[in-house]
Amino acid sequence: MYEHFFQCPYCWEEISVLLDPSVSRQTYIEDCENCCNPIEFSVAFEHGEITEFEAQNIEQ
Template structure:
C-alpha cells in the first residue's frame, strides 16, 4: 500500500513529494531532497488501523 505525501524540506523549505510504503510498517530512513539534495531523515509510524504519521528532519538535527 503506497501513499503519496508532500512534506517541507528542513533545509531549503521547498515542498517535496514522498512516496510512503505503509505495508512495510513503521520505519526510519534517509531520503535526499529532490530540490537541494540534502539528506532528510524520514520517520514513518504506521498504526494497526492503517493510519500513519510522518516526521521529517535534517540529518544533523
C-alpha cells in the same frame, strides 16, 4: 503506496515522498529532490493510515 507532501527542513520547498503502509514503523534517509540534502524520515502507520511522520535534517 501513499504520496505524502511535506516541507524540506533545508530549503523549505514543499516536496513529496512515497510511503509504504505495509511496514508499520520505518526510519530511513532520502535526499531532497530539490536541494539534494539528506533528510531522515521516521514514519508510522496504523491500520493503513499515517499516525506519525517526521522529516528532519541530518546535522553534518
